[in-house]
Amino acid sequence: MRMAKKPTATTAEKLATIQQGYTLEGATIELGAAIVDGEIHKEAQVRLPLAMMNRHGLVAGATGTGKTVTLHMIAEQLSTAGVPVFLADIKGDLSGLATPATASEKLTARTSALGQQWEAKNFPVEFLSLGGDGQGIPVRATITSFGPILLSRIMDLNDTQESSLQLIFHFADKNNLELIDLKDLRAVIQFLTSDEGKAELANLGGLSKATAGVILRELVTLEAQGMEKFFGEPEFDTAELLRTAPDGRGVISCLELPTLQTKPLLFSTFLMWLLADLFEDLPEAGDLDKPKLVFFLDEAHLLFNGASKAFLEAITTTVRLIRSKGVGIFFVTQTPKDVPADVLGQLANRVQHALRAFTPEDAKALKATVSTFPVSDYDLEETLTSAGIGEAVITVMNEKGAPTPVALTRLRAPESVMGPSADELIRSTVAASSLLVKYGTAVDNLSAYEKLNGQAAAPTGDAAPGLPPVPSSSGASGGSGNSQADIDAEARRIEEEILGRPSSRSSSPESFPAPSSPPAPAPSSQSPQDGMLGDIAGALGGALGGGLKSMVRSMGTQLGRDLMRGVFGTSSRRRR
Numbered sequence: 001m002r003m004a005k006k007p008t009a010t011t012a013e014k015l016a017t018i019q020q021g022y023t024l025e026g027a028t029i030e031l032g033a034a035i036v037d038g039e040i041h042k043e044a045q046v047r048l049p050l051a052m053m054n055r056h057g058l059v060a061g062a063t064g065t066g067k068t069v070t071l072h073m074i075a076e077q078l079s080t081a082g083v084p085v086f087l088a089d090i091k092g093d094l095s096g097l098a099t100p101a102t103a104s105e106k107l108t109a110r111t112s113a114l115g116q117q118w119e120a121k122n123f124p125v126e127f128l129s130l131g132g133d134g135q136g137i138p139v140r141a142t143i144t145s146f147g148p149i150l151l152s153r154i155m156d157l158n159d160t161q162e163s164s165l166q167l168i169f170h171f172a173d174k175n176n177l178e179l180i181d182l183k184d185l186r187a188v189i190q191f192l193t194s195d196e197g198k199a200e201l202a203n204l205g206g207l208s209k210a211t212a213g214v215i216l217r218e219l220v221t222l223e224a225q226g227m228e229k230f231f232g233e234p235e236f237d238t239a240e241l242l243r244t245a246p247d248g249r250g251v252i253s254c255l256e257l258p259t260l261q262t263k264p265l266l267f268s269t270f271l272m273w274l275l276a277d278l279f280e281d282l283p284e285a286g287d288l289d290k291p292k293l294v295f296f297l298d299e300a301h302l303l304f305n306g307a308s309k310a311f312l313e314a315i316t317t318t319v320r321l322i323r324s325k326g327v328g329i330f331f332v333t334q335t336p337k338d339v340p341a342d343v344l345g346q347l348a349n350r351v352q353h354a355l356r357a358f359t360p361e362d363a364k365a366l367k368a369t370v371s372t373f374p375v376s377d378y379d380l381e382e383t384l385t386s387a388g389i390g391e392a393v394i395t396v397m398n399e400k401g402a403p404t405p406v407a408l409t410r411l412r413a414p415e416s417v418m419g420p421s422a423d424e425l426i427r428s429t430v431a432a433s434s435l436l437v438k439y440g441t442a443v444d445n446l447s448a449y450e451k452l453n454g455q456a457a458a459p460t461g462d463a464a465p466g467l468p469p470v471p472s473s474s475g476a477s478g479g480s481g482n483s484q485a486d487i488d489a490e491a492r493r494i495e496e497e498i499l500g501r502p503s504s505r506s507s508s509p510e511s512f513p514a515p516s517s518p519p520a521p522a523p524s525s526q527s528p529q530d531g532m533l534g535d536i537a538g539a540l541g542g543a544l545g546g547g548l549k550s551m552v553r554s555m556g557t558q559l560g561r562d563l564m565r566g567v568f569g570t571s572s573r574r575r576r
Contacts, residue, residue, distance in 0.1 A: 009377050014036045014037070015041055015043070015044050017405050018036070018046070018405050021404040021405035021407075022047055022405075024047060024399055025399060027051070027289070027290065028048060028049055028050055029047060029048040029050060029053070029077045030045065030116075030412060031047055031048060031394060031409055032114055032411040033409065034407045035391065035408040035410055036408075040114065040410050043115075046394055048396045050083070051287065051289055051399065052348065052397045052398070052399065053290075054294075054326060054327060055328070055348035056346055056347045057329075057348065057351065058332075058351070059331070059332045059353075060333055060334060060335055060369075061354055062334060063334065065353035065354045065387075065392075066392070066411065068091065068093055069390065069414060071330075071332065072093075072097065072418060073411060073413070075097065075123075075252055075294075078294055079249045079250040079252050081290060082248050082249060082250050083250040083292075083293070084242050084253070084292070084294075085251075085252045085293070086253045086293065086296065087253070088257055089257065090298055090299060092256065092258070092420045093420060096418055096419045096421050097123045098123065098125040098429060099425060101121075101415055101416050102417075110413055111413050114413075118413060118415060119415055120416075121415040122416055123416055124247075124252065126253045126429075126433060127256060127426055128236075128253055128254065128256070129255065130230055130257065130266070131229040131232075133229070134257075135423070136254070136255070136426075137430060138236075138439050139236040139255065139439070140234065140439070140442070141230070141235055141270070142181070142233060143180060143182065143231050144169070145235060145277065146570065147273075147568050147570035148162065149162065149166075149310055149568045149569040150568050150570065152308070152311075153269045154266055155218040156265075156306075157214075157215065158308075159310070161215060163206070164215060167204045167206065168185070168204075169569065170204075171188070171200065171204055172185075172448060178446075178447040178448055179448055180231070180233055180445065180447040181228060181232040181447075181449075182219060182222060182231055183228070184447045185219060186449075187453065188448050188452070189216045189219065190216065193213060193216065233442070234438060234439050238274055238277040240253070241295075242293055255271075264302050267302065268300075268302035271297055271303075272303060272568070275295060275297075275327075276314070276570045278325070279318050279322045279325065279327075282325040284324055284325060285324065285325055285326035292325070294329075294330065295327060295328065295330070296332055297331050299332070299333065300331040300332055304338065304339065312340060315343060316346075319343055319346050320346055331343070335369060336352075336372055337369075344372070348403075349395075349397060350372075350393075350395050351392045352384065354387040354391070354392075355369060367381070369384065370384065373395060374395060374406055377406075378408060380406070383408055387408065390410065390411050391411065392409055394409045395407070
């Protein structure tokens with residue numbers, strides 16, 4: 001075990017080491033002023049290179065030591081630098097980013113001692129909420145996008161049951177049964193466990209009827225707990241997290257979590273879905289002058305407690321590879337031991353607030369934390385137990401990829417309110433958001449439930465103003481243009497125009513299996529033309545409006561488009 005050496009250098013030598021180690025050339029996040037031998041030295045500024053924030057980081061410390069304020073302060077500077085930020089607002093305090101702070105004598109004294117040029121500011125904030133559970137813009141995911149590994153985590157399935165759920169997803173993908181919400185997945189499992197579906201169940205291999213029944217019961221439990229509102233459409237496009245404001249500042253996406261205490265596993269798993277979705281969608285970017293996004297993953301211990309091997313491996317892979325796509329992840333938790341070693345080893349930037357040593361377990365955690373820091377002039381065991389609120393031991397990666405000297409630091413003060421914004425401000429911000437039109441109202445499109453029960457899609461309201469009507473194959477002006485026959489006819493016409501050959505689609509108005517029949521299996525392989533048509537179908541759907549969009553989606557799936565799944569089993573080609 002590496003232990004921090006005892007202080008032997010003079011104060012001047014210690015200061016020189018810190019000043020030299022934190023003299024950086026590029027843009028930086030200013031963290032605070034170093035504390036050496038009990039005194040604050042504003043001439044020794046501690047900072048983090050902006051270009052190194054995609055090397056990930058850890059913000060740790062006991063409850064009440066100032067971790068949330070540290071996130072707040074870093075988020076402000078990232079936004080100012082034009083970097084979008086994602087934060088989970090567990091206690092409701094981070095909404096204060098939208099409100100300028102008020103100066104006081106105490107605040108002025110603190111900032112002056114740090115050499116901080118403080119100015120009251122507010123920042124561009126987008127308020128989000130899981131499934132509308134709160135005041136923010138609803139964030140939903142489809143079941144197929146969420147994937148079997150993340151869903152297994154929420155349902156607390158064992159390894160065998162998780163593997164079985166992956167087979168169920170595979171069956172749905174191959175048979176064009178869109179899994180949008182919980183009732184869709186329930187309908188597929190009920191079909192597979194019915195007399196009509198027992199042949200399909202047998203063909204899956206390794207999936208017993210008893211295991212499928214267990215998964216079905218867990219699914220019903222989720223519905224009974226009210227979790228169905230988190231799954232559905234319109235699905236949140238994680239590209240929304242990468243936006244900048246008109247003035248060039250990065251938008252801070254603040255996910256409010258008022259019911260975290262009752263659904264902690266759902267919260268942590270949804271955050272991992274957001275990251276996995278970004279990972280699948282973003283192109284390789286290499287080393288950038290500044291990250292595309294910095295993602296703060298609060299209460300990180302919730303991710304790892306009792307996690308399956310597959311889940312932990314997927315997290316490790318995501319953390320390791322998403323750096324090259326320009327995304328930085330900061331895990332926020334109480335002690336480094338909350339994070340698995342394979343993940344912790346990839347967190348180059350460390351902000352360690354005070355730890356407590358009230359019990360033998362605390363003392364063991366303290367020694368383990370000290371052993372992870374580079375050798376320094378501080379007695380870290382003493383420093384970490386005596387640091388005050390708003391102070392932290394810091395070491396980060398410099399521009400050459402080497403660790404900076406360890407520095408006990410008095411952290412800078414945020415320039416916006418360290419507490420919640422007024423409810424009126426939050427409501428007006430949400431009402432004025434461009435995202436409200438896109439995600440504010442849930443819809444129920446044609447999917448596995450309707451196909452397996454022989455039903456039409458539930459109505460979702462009138463088309464938005466200005467969108468063209470759905471063309472009718474009959475050309476009659478009095479028809480609705482939305483019948484299945486019209487949709488199939490228009491799908492055949494578009495297929496013939498795009499592929500330059502007669503359509504292979506059936507002219508029968510009944511495109512889906514009857515309730516008593518198993519779904520027709522999809523082709524075992526996909527031709528390049530079908531793959532091209534799937535991509536063109538998505539583009540046409542977005543350009544031509546609601547009714548035709550549904551038709552094009554249907555056309556793409558019925559031509560045998562195979563869903564590709566990512567590291568978490570998430571679908572990288574989601575229905576938008």
